[in-house]
Amino acid sequence: MAGVANSASISPNEEENELRKGPWTLDEDTLLIHYIENHGEGHWNALAKCAGLKRTGKSCRLRWLNYLKPDIKRGNLTPQEQLLILELHSKWGNRWSKIAQHLPGRTDNEIKNYWRTRVQKQARQLNIESNSQRFLDAVRCFWMPTLRQKMEQTSLSLDPSPSPSSYLTSHISAAPTPPPPSKMVSHVSDYSLIGNSCPSHNSPSESLISQLPQIPEQPASSSYAFEALNDSYYVDYDMGGLVLDPVSEMASFDASQFDCQMTESDWMSNNYMTDTLWNMQGM
DNA sequence: AATCTTGTCAACCGCGTCCCA
DNA sequence: ATGGGACGCGGTTGACAAGAT
Numbered sequence: 001m002a003g004v005a006n007s008a009s010i011s012p013n014e015e016e017n018e019l020r021k022g023p024w025t026l027d028e029d030t031l032l033i034h035y036i037e038n039h040g041e042g043h044w045n046a047l048a049k050c051a052g053l054k055r056t057g058k059s060c061r062l063r064w065l066n067y068l069k070p071d072i073k074r075g076n077l078t079p080q081e082q083l084l085i086l087e088l089h090s091k092w093g094n095r096w097s098k099i100a101q102h103l104p105g106r107t108d109n110e111i112k113n114y115w116r117t118r119v120q121k122q123a124r125q126l127n128i129e130s131n132s133q134r135f136l137d138a139v140r141c142f143w144m145p146t147l148r149q150k151m152e153q154t155s156l157s158l159d160p161s162p163s164p165s166s167y168l169t170s171h172i173s174a175a176p177t178p179p180p181p182s183k184m185v186s187h188v189s190d191y192s193l194i195g196n197s198c199p200s201h202n203s204p205s206e207s208l209i210s211q212l213p214q215i216p217e218q219p220a221s222s223s224y225a226f227e228a229l230n231d232s233y234y235v236d237y238d239m240g241g242l243v244l245d246p247v248s249e250m251a252s253f254d255a256s257q258f259d260c261q262m263t264e265s266d267w268m269s270n271n272y273m274t275d276t277l278w279n280m281q282g283m
Numbered sequence: 284a285a286t287c288t289t290g291t292c293a294a295c296c297g298c299g300t301c302c303c304a
Numbered sequence: 305a306t307g308g309g310a311c312g313c314g315g316t317t318g319a320c321a322a323g324a325t
Contacts, residue, residue, distance in 0.1 A: 023293075023319085045310070061311075062294065097313055112314070113292055121290085288324070295317075302310085 020054045024063055028053060032060055033068055066107045073105025077114060079154065083147040085111055086119075086139055 020028075035051035041064060044057030053060060066072070077085070081103055088099040094115075096108035103111065122143075123135045 021295075043310080056295095057310080058296090058312095059294075065312095066293070094314065108313075109293075116315095117291060286325085288322100290322080291320085293317105293319090296315085298313090298315105300310105300312080302308105304306100304308095 018054060019056055021059075024067075028055070029063070029068060032064060036064060036068075062109075066109045071105055072107065077106070079147045079150040081106065082114075083144055083151065085114065086144050086147070089115065089119075090136055090140065 031051050031053055035047060039047070039050075041047070041061075044061040046057070048055050048057045048060045051060075055063075084103060085099060088102060092098055094112075096112045096115075100106055100108040100111050119139070122138075123129065123132075128134050128138075
């Protein structure tokens with residue numbers, strides 16, 4: 001690594017060339033913004049020097065792309081965005097940059113942080129690997145359907161005028177009616193293609209993925225059998241948080257609306273989902 | 284009120300890929 | 305063909321804030 005700031009014994013000349021690290025100051029931000037406004041982005045190492053920034057080009061690029069760029073969207077991820085992240089992650093894995101290309105205004109860093117802090121947290125609470133098939137199935141069967149329901153609810157009350165998230169909602173409203181639910185889905189990849197994953201979620205659309213431009217995929221994950229129905233859970237989504245409790249906790253729950261099960265590995269119906277409430281608050 | 288724990292997110296780091304001389 | 309610089313990506317770290325004890 002090139003020089004690091006705050007080193008004790010450096011000559012004045014070295015100090016002159018010392019590269020700064022850590023949080024950016026307002027002055028640095030201003031310098032970078034003004035320089036890019038006048039000269040455009042790219043050639044980051046040269047840019048850093050010419051702009052008078054004591055930063056690496058790499059640091060300048062990161063600061064611009066993740067924070068200063070004008071079209072960066074701030075604030076919590078919408079249910080649409082969360083759902084899209086889940087779907088695209090199930091399709092592409094940790095290809096954050098690729099996923100971010102489909103979420104205008106969101107950065108790969110933001111999506112990555114979302115996944116690590118919110119999604120992986122749930123895996124820890126379930127005591128399963130976040131990259132395991134089990135967890136992916138849980139995401140498809142519980143989380144994604146609930147987000148779809150949330151999207152449907154919000155779209156009903158949405159002002160018809162375009163909004164920053166209209167990229168997604170427009171796709172949703174234009175989507176065809178999903179096929180009848182299948183009782184037997186033999187492969188996880190089939191799940192993704194069907195879009196509504198576990199059947200019966202009254203989704204307003206097919207998978208968001210199917211609405212996106214075709215991009216070459218990695219091979220499908222290992223096959224996994226799902227079939228009949230044997231348990232249900234109450235799902236509550238509130239202010240960006242999901243709480244999944246056993247249906248017994250919620251007398252008014254309509255089990256027919258949430259009927260994903262599996263028999264081969266019946267983990268959700270007992271050990272994990274009943275003993276450990278799947279608390280998705282903050283998601 | 285003080286301390287500890289947990290969550291969030293900006294930033295850094297290492298590595299792989301691309302491009303050009 | 306290849307070596308080096310620039311760039312981009314994904315993983316990780318660390319500072320700070322918020323919540324819990």
